[in-house]
Amino acid sequence: MGIADAITISFVSYLAGFLAYLLLTILLLTSWRGQQKGRWLIVAAGVMTIWAGGIALQELYGIFSAQLVWTLEVLHVYAWLFFFGKLLSRGEHQDAVNQPDLIRWGVQVVALAQIAYIWLSPFLERSYPEIFRPSYQLSGHVVLAVFGLVIVEQYFRNARTDQRWRIKFLCLSLGSLFAYDFYLYSEALLFQHIPEDLWAARGAVAALLTPFIAVSAARNPDWSVDIFVSRQAIFHSAALLGTGAYLLLMATAGYYIRVFGGEWGPIAQIVFLVGALLVLVMVLFSGQIRARIRVFLSRNFFNYAYDYRQEWLRLIATLSESGTGLSLEERVIVALGQVVESPSGILWAREATGRFVWRASYGDPDIDIPVIEGDDPAVQYLQREESTINLKEMLARPEMYEGLSRPFWVERHDNAWLLVPLCHRGGSMDGIVLLSSPRTPIVWNWEVVDMLRTTSRLAASYLALEDAGRQLAEARQFDGFNRLSAFVIHDLKNLIAQLSLVVRNAEKHQNNPQFMADAIRTVDHSVSKMNTLMSQLRNASPAAAASDFDLGQLVREVVEVRKKQPPPPECKMIGESLIVWANRDRLGSALEHVIHNGQDAAGKQGRVVVRLRAGGNHVAWVEVEDNGGGMDDEFIRNRLFKPFETTKGLTGMGIGAYESREYVRSLGGELSVESAPGRGSLFRFSIPLAQAGAVPSIGQPGVIAFE
DSSP states (O other): OOHHHHOOHHHHHHHHHHHHHHHHHHHHHHHBOSOHHHHHHHHHHHHHHHHHHHHHHHHHHOOSOHHHHHHHHHHHHHHHHHHHHHHHHTTSSTTOOOOOHHHHHHHHHHHHHHHHHHHHHHHHHHHOTTTOOHHHHHHHHHHHHHHHHHHHHHHHHTSOGGGHHHHHHHHHHHHHHHHHHHHHHHHHHHHTSOOHHHHHHHHHHHHHTHHHHHHHHHHOGGGTBOOOOOHHHHHHHHHHHHHHHHHHHHHHHHHHHHHHSGGGHHHHHHHHHHHHHHHHHHHHTOHHHHHHHHHHHHHHHOSSSSOHHHHHHHHHHHHHOGGGSOOHHHHHHHHHHHHTTOOOEEEEEEOTTSOEEEEEEESOOOOOOOEEOTTOHHHHHHHHHOOOEEHHHHHHOGGGGTTOOOOGGGTTOTTEEEEEEEEETTTEEEEEEEEEOOSSOOOOSHHHHHHHHHHHHHHHHHHHHHHHHHHHHHHHHHHHHHHHHHHHHHHHHHHHHHHHHHHHHHHHHTTOHHHHHHHHHHHHHHHHHHHHHHHHHHHTOSOOOOEEEEHHHHHHHHHHHHTTSSSOOEEEEOSSOOEEEEOHHHHHHHHHHHHHHHHHHHOTTSOEEEEEEEETTTEEEEEEEEOSOOOOHHHIIIIITSTTOOSSGGGOOSOHHHHHHHHHHHTTOEEEEEEOTTSOEEEEEEEEBSSGGGOOOOOOOEEEOOO
16 A cells, blocks of 8 residues: 555645644744843744654654553643643733642642553553553543643733733634644543544644744743744735635535525526625725725734834835826825724825915815815824824823813814824924725724834935925025026126226217227127127026037137227237137136226236147137236135135126136036246136147147237
8 A cells, every 4th residue: 555545634634733833943943132032932942843754754644652642642742731831920911810739730740650550551551451441541631631721821811901902812723722732532531432524624623833933922022032923924814714614604605505506506507606705806996895804913913013024124125216297295185094904084284374274185184175264273182292182082081181172173074084294304394184984993002102203204204305406496596596696797797898988988088080980899799799799697597508619719809809908918829710619608707707807907008918729538628828927725725716705895796707617617627727926827718629620730820919
């Protein structure tokens, strides 16, 4: 006979028990932190593994002696009794009554006597049949089961009421194990043989108890068995188990409809099963039912109501995910609502006046409150306590809120439930969130309050960062406009200086045709310049359209304009047609400013030279050199290019050099300075050429004089 032929239901049952307790033992071992209570729990689980595995092998092969099998029967019960003895003797609960010595010693005596009788019974029953009978051994198993039930009852009854949730699953599982043994051996004692069905099902029944033992271990951290049971796994497993049970029940009902439905039976069965599936789909996709299942599992299977790691990751993902189409304010409402299963809510944000104005809503709260005054008592309470107001609890237990009455602005809104403050920056309350009634009843306790407080603070920080970013963007826009205004005013100052010079000389030279022609050209240039400035102001940007142009032609024009102020600049050019890509007016203003400064530094009797030549790396160099008083290194480093620093008193603004360098840098070039006191100054513009092919051939220098 092969192994397949020898496999029985009893073997499969005890094999299931072996695998379940083996997995539990491994889980406990890998999670153990060295405490003695955890050690004895691991020992008890290990003994259960050996017991179930031994009986499974016995059912398959029959290789063990009867004495060894019965010894395992005693040991697997004694291991749990010993574990309970350790729990009770060490006073796990402060007001628990220690296990009575009679029970403790009774367990020891009965277990040892039972094991001794198991090994001696063949000899004793054969030698003294009138005294020793098989029923004595069965009676010993019954007594051990009774001891187990008594100890479980003592342990649970003497625990504090608020601590019973930690041990109820352990007591339930082991109480069921002892009760099953009591029923099994009582019936065996009554009928003088062990019921085969009860014996065969025992391994599978023991396997069903392992999840309850694992949950109890996770709920008792002082056992130092740090078991992590995934809430998601529990939720989906419970949903799968419930779905399977429902489908099995519906299939059974459909079968009887088919059998007893007569000629309508097959059709009625199909209609019934389709309807049952529709009901199942509606249940699985119901947010309210899913919330009820989640709350039930958290309340009954875990130490805490929240898986804080999962909650924190979910919270960050909700607040950070901008691709959902929801604003940050709406995502804040969603994040807070998920903590307490609230489907909708409203967010008010603080204004500069201290009022809280409606900013966003999510879902359908059916609440219309546009403004909350900053001096409202509820707002003052939220600001002071930084804690959530439960509006329904306020009605039932007003003493919890220091005499605070329900806000008048929510009186007609029965759906209003929680007022959550959004506190940031050391207690500053930047907003308030009102959440509507939850999908399922929530146990309102310190854990929920702390979770909401922590969540709301993180949400407030996100809102504060977004507000700061918005204000920074606005500040940058104003800053850009202010800088543009400063540059425009600087250019206008130069234009006014040119026109003033024309006006001062007009009375003296008004009859000179050459002067009048020159004056008209100056006015035309000023009008063109002012039109460009107006265009820049209209576009609210300091950058205008760029184009490619001949840099040499621009230098000639600038030098021609600056000729009117002594000393007239000289222009020295090497090569021709240096093409650059830039805004012609902006670059011309930068060159003109530097030449103008050189003229001021050199004085009327000084000298200013402007050079244009091709440099290395496809750049053009424009050099402006004067023989003025020069500058020291400290001035160049700390003052020359600093905005609003000027050496011209009330006639200067101090942004010309800064504007010139910043614009050249925006082109990818640089404006450098070489100067020393008493030796004059050399300003060098390094401007990228428009394309590599524009680099000119090097020729002989020539001097172009402008009279």
